[in-house]
Amino acid sequence: MSTARRVLENVESVVDGKSEAVETAFVVLLAEGHLLIEDVPGVGKTMLARALARSVDCTVRRIQFTPDLLPSDVTGVSVYHQASGSFDFKPGAVFANIVIGDEINRASPKTQSALLEAMEERQVTVDGVTRPLERPFTVIATQNPYEMEGTYALPEAQRDRFTARISMGYPDVDAELEMVRDRDASNPLDRLRPVLGIDDLRAMIAACRAVHVSAAVERYCVDLARATRVDTDVRLGASPRATLQLVRAAKARAHVYGRDYVLPDDVAALVPAVFAHRLVPMRGSAGVEDTVRRIVASTPVPAGASGSR
Template identity: 55%
Template sequence: MNSPQTSEMASPDIDELMSLLNRLLENVATVVLGKPEVIKLAVVALLAEGHVLIEDVPGVGKTLLARALAASIDCSFRRVQFTPDLLPSDIIGSSVYNAASGEFVFKPGPIFANVILADEINRTTPRTQSALLEAMSDTQVSVEGKTYTLEPPFIVLATQNPYEFEGTYVLPESQLDRFMIRLRMGYPVRSEERRVLSTHRSGEPVETLRPVLMAEDVLHLQRAVRNVRVDDAIAEYLLDIVHATRKGEDLHVGVSTRGALTLYRAAQSLAFVSGRGYVVPDDVKFLAVPVLAHRVVGKSFLQAGEFGAAEAIIRDLVDRLRVPS
């Protein structure tokens, strides 16, 4: 494996950080073709220390996006195929008896990795789904009274098919709330799909992808994101959107304080990914749907749990609010 290019300095300056960021974006884009916005949102979540839920029909690149992101960073990666018979211990780990020592020894599960692909997360039971809650919110897991810390960086990229309901379990609001961003891949345009056919003639391009960042580089980028400036007027605009969801006539449940904080951090990350050291209103506006739509519940039966309806409601709320100058 080729060694990824990294800075020799303990704390890279802003130019070096932007160079690292651009290498990451460009590397993922070599295999995830024609999806710059989707790639950007996934990287935004990574740098904001969040998680991503990718929804769409099978075969449009959900798993490919997760694999490409993991392959671009020199860190540990685990893929967990969620099935109805999967147990929480299959994800977190369990204690096994060591005959030589006569003691029980904890054997870590796949959750002890930097990048986790939770494939078809809605195909396992709520009990197993909930095993991810503590890890996603606190970057730690508790097993038999002991707490184990997960090594940073840590991101869960989960996939699900929203159009197939047989043998699936709908993710509860508490689980959805742990995801920073919910997005759709969408079908590629014809020209990009033609490129996909060409690039896959000799195999999977993601298999040849090499890391361009170390895990340490990601931590530097995450720290830089936290220093992105958010003006008071932008913070007030963000809260205007959040409070509008709580008063919306079409919504039964609005965005929580955790949702507001998540939007704040995502906006900082998007500003940084866009090459700025400050957040602008368009950052908040652009992220409102992917960050907030899965955190609200519509009042009507057709809107409850329907992502498309929630998207439309959030978009309408944002369009009606005054944008700060």
């Protein structure tokens, strides 16, 4: 069994009936991206984030976002010692390989924005001093829909820094029954053990970066992004950052499936998760997800885009 498959099965032993969401979450981790899990309360958003984090033997920190959370709680703060007359830096929760931001949209936009530099540049600047974050660095954030009471909309600049957004959805009948039986006496997270070391994860990330992307597949990614920018149902289309992250995620998905080259199918499968949360629809237009699916269906795959070397 491949290492990727062992990780996926480990997470799926806790997250019942959500194999597609689990796969996308792992793909984002291998792409050194950031994941936004958005859905109503109680469907397993935090469970997925914690299960993926526990499957890797690395540093993990959790931030419970609340209205009174301060930016310094996230990035860190310089503490003055009167006896020595010097300042010591106390790292915030962002200094970890995997940062779980639970209910990120319950914090103020100012606190949410404390993650912007860390997510894009893998560094934190406090009091004029820039400190790098250890690689790999991934933020896995959960949030409730905006219409839920007591939440703030994420700044669009921050939404664009998330490689992908997924929704859990309600489990089917069999999965929910299995959940009731399995979790009545114990928490399955307590039984979860790491199946991937930090050095193994770094090696997998390097292997994903080496996956081949043909010129035709690269053009396919660009064509999809450009189609969102001219679509009449979209006011703000996908950014160039979105195109770059789509390519990186497609390379990671190809690696998970045991290939050293990207297929157009890898790209098409990831477009909804990578693009939809970045688009701003026109007022009165169809849902963003429907628009993205229509764009994928109407964008021709360039000739010679098989992806193989």
